[in-house]
Each structure stands twice: as structure tokens, then as C-alpha cells.
Amino acid sequence: MNPFTYERASDEKTALTLGARTGAKYLGGGTNLVDLMRETIEHPVLLVDVTGLSCTIEDTDDGGLRIGAGVKNTAVAADPRVREHYPMLSEAVLAGASAQIRNMATVGGNLLQRTRCGYFYDDAARCNKRAAGKGCDAIDGFNRMHAILGASDACVATHPSDMAVALVALDAVVSVGGRNGTRDIPLVDFHVLPGDTPQTETVLETGELITAVTLPPSIAGRSRYQKVRDRASYAFALISAAAALNVQDGVVKEVRLALGGVAHKPWRATAAEAALKGGPATEAAFLAAARAELASARGLRDNAFKIELAQRVIVDTLVKLTALQEIR
CATH class of the missing domain: 3.30.43.10 (Uridine Diphospho-n-acetylenolpyruvylglucosamine Reductase, domain 2)
Structure with a gap:
């Protein structure tokens, strides 16, 4: 005990x-x-x-949404404003865990869940996240679920959250309070890659408390969250994609894209976004952008298939969003 x-x-x-x-x-x-x-x-x-703290969802003056850190995941997914303006977020929440867990889990807690794999729980295994400097048995072990981007020799675990992937794609900002006052942190910078210190997972300082997550106004167009996993429910993503796309006259005017299941943190696909913006909304262009994003990906013995899978998920998600806009 x-x-x-x-x-x-x-x-x-x-x-x-x-x-x-x-x-x-x-x-x-x-x-x-x-x-x-x-x-x-x-x-x-x-x-x-x-x-009992920060349990409300409020409109912001600029047309965005401020979600308290204590709001339950179920409440986020069910909120009419989220469903109408940020559907990828609602879809991501519903794709994660079970209904019972979503009823208990909070927004702040979801962001702070540990990045982990099976070896993290096994006290007979070497895990740098559990005991710094001991090594990482996942690198040469069973690593089918593990990272293909941003990994290091110290850790190849992937961040488990679905919600966080959507929030990163939506340019969410995390508000935190601490002994030195309050600060706002773009969610894309909130989690960190493992480097030599995989036990450090966020930029939070000791004693800081997440108080809210703020979403800017949604971009015009459509958004979607798509998750590929080994079973239909209650499973972490092999690959997931959160995308918002605005196409006008066959040209990509705005795009936001983030990936899950690929890295130690939710992965903002900036290379793909840069390749897509201002270009044609075609399957060929989507594939070229996906390849650009995955150019630095490195597979392990059991997970190299995730590189092509990630490309396929990106393309499929963007193709479906384009088709939805064409039939409006």
C-alpha cells in the first residue's frame, strides 16, 4: 500500500x-x-x-469556444456548438475509450494522460519513462503500435489521446494557472517529444493546473476525425487523422491536419499543410502531401506498415472531406 x-x-x-x-x-x-x-x-x-472547477463551455467574443478543464469528455462530444462548428472534436471524443470512461474523464485529464505502451506497465521490462536511464525494451520488442515520427533511442511510445489530436488540428490553446500567474500555451507546443528525457511529457511546471482549452473560430468548409484501430471500440489508434478542409473552385484555401498513433505527442502535419494550401484538391495532390509529411518517418521491426497506412488515412480523410463540400 x-x-x-x-x-x-x-x-x-x-x-x-x-x-x-x-x-x-x-x-x-x-x-x-x-x-x-x-x-x-x-x-x-x-x-x-x-x-468541481472549470466545468463550463462558453462562447468567446471572437466566435470561438472556451472549454473548462473539468468538463467531462461526454459533455464535450454532446455540446451542440461543438457538433456544429467542430465536428472533428466530437467524433474524436466518441472514438476514444468506452462510454463509461468518457463519462468520468475530463478535458484536462485527457491532455495529461501518460504517453505509454505495454512495457511501461511491466515492472520486469526496461522503460525509461518509468525508470530513467534503464533503456527501452520496446525498440527491439513488440512494437507494432509504436512511433514512426519524432521517436528517440530513449522512447518509441505513442500518445494515446484522440481528443488531443483533434484539438491540435483546431489550433487549440491551453490555459494554465500556477504560483507565478497564468499563461496560455498553444496545444501543439504543450506536449514534447521524448529526446533523452521521455519521462517529461509536457511543458507544465510543477504545481501548474490546466484551467481551460480555447478553440478559435472554425474555418469554413468541413472537418472530420478518422481512426484506424485493431478493433472497433476501446482501442488506441494505429493511425488517426483530424482534418479541416476548405476547398473553393477546386483549390485548397485552408487546411488543418493532425495525426495520432504516430508519435510521442499529437502530431501536427505542417509539411502536408504547406504542400496542400493553394494547390489543387485532388487525390494525387493529397498523396503527394501525405508523402511529404511522412518523408522523415522511420519504422521499427513490427510497425513499418504504419508509414503507408498513415499516408492512406490522410488521403482517404481529405478525399471524403472534398466530396462532402462538392455535394453541399
Whole structure:
């Protein structure tokens, strides 16, 4: 048994005061943290319950949306504004986990779930995320689900969130509070690649608390989230794509694209976006852009197939979005 204490924060100031204590962890829905405590991977001394904070979804003055960190995933997917203006986000949430987990999990907690693979849970295996400097057994082990972009010799795990992939494609901004005040962080910069320190997964400082995620106004056109996985439900993505596309007179005017299942963090496909913008909305152009994005991809023994799969998912997603705009 690992003893710990529990405090329920009544407001953000109290949460930050408690969260600054040594060994404190913020508790949202607990769908990841509690599991890690059961597996004796996480050993918090104090759990600070923040489930009563930041639980609303509000319109912003510029036509965007501000989603509180304590909002449940189910509520995000069901919100009429999300479904109308950001359908890829609703689709991504519904593609993740089970209904029971979505009913418990919060937006802030979803962003902070650990990037992990099976070796992370196995205390007989070498895992740099669990014990820095011990090595990574996944590199030469069973690595079918693992990273093809941005990996390192220290870690090849992939970020598990579906929601975060859509939020990255939507140019979401994360608001956090801390002892030194508040700051806003573009979500594309919030998670970090493993490098030599895979145990560090975000740019959050000790004691900082996510308070909200803000979405800018949606671009004209259509958006979609597409996920390829080994079974129809409750499985992490082999490859996923979140895309927003605006085509006018056969030309790509605006495009946003992010990938899941490929890296240690949600992957913004900037090379593909650059190749697509201002060009023809054709299958050939989509394939060329996908190849440009995956040019630096490197496969392991069991996951090299993901490189071509990612290209196919990108093309298929963009083709379907183009067809939806043509039949409006």
C-alpha cells in the first residue's frame, strides 16, 4: 500500500496552494492516474480533487469556444456548438475509450494522460519513462503500435489521446494557472517529444493546473476525425487523422491536419499543410502531401506498415472531406 491524503479544492486558488506541495497530484476523472497508482507506477502523497472547477463551455467574443478543464469528455462530444462548428472534436471524443470512461474523464485529464505502451506497465521490462536511464525494451520488442515520427533511442511510445489530436488540428490553446500567474500555451507546443528525457511529457511546471482549452473560430468548409484501430471500440489508434478542409473552385484555401498513433505527442502535419494550401484538391495532390509529411518517418521491426497506412488515412480523410463540400 502507498498511503496518500485527499483534499477537494473549492476554488482555483486553493487548488494551486495544495498542488504546490511536494508529491501532490491533481485528480480529475482519475481514469489514468488511479490506474497508475494501482500499478504502483505513480506514488502521489496528496491527491487534489479539482473535479468541481472549470466545468463550463462558453462562447468567446471572437466566435470561438472556451472549454473548462473539468468538463467531462461526454459533455464535450454532446455540446451542440461543438457538433456544429467542430465536428472533428466530437467524433474524436466518441472514438476514444468506452462510454463509461468518457463519462468520468475530463478535458484536462485527457491532455495529461501518460504517453505509454505495454512495457511501461511491466515492472520486469526496461522503460525509461518509468525508470530513467534503464533503456527501452520496446525498440527491439513488440512494437507494432509504436512511433514512426519524432521517436528517440530513449522512447518509441505513442500518445494515446484522440481528443488531443483533434484539438491540435483546431489550433487549440491551453490555459494554465500556477504560483507565478497564468499563461496560455498553444496545444501543439504543450506536449514534447521524448529526446533523452521521455519521462517529461509536457511543458507544465510543477504545481501548474490546466484551467481551460480555447478553440478559435472554425474555418469554413468541413472537418472530420478518422481512426484506424485493431478493433472497433476501446482501442488506441494505429493511425488517426483530424482534418479541416476548405476547398473553393477546386483549390485548397485552408487546411488543418493532425495525426495520432504516430508519435510521442499529437502530431501536427505542417509539411502536408504547406504542400496542400493553394494547390489543387485532388487525390494525387493529397498523396503527394501525405508523402511529404511522412518523408522523415522511420519504422521499427513490427510497425513499418504504419508509414503507408498513415499516408492512406490522410488521403482517404481529405478525399471524403472534398466530396462532402462538392455535394453541399
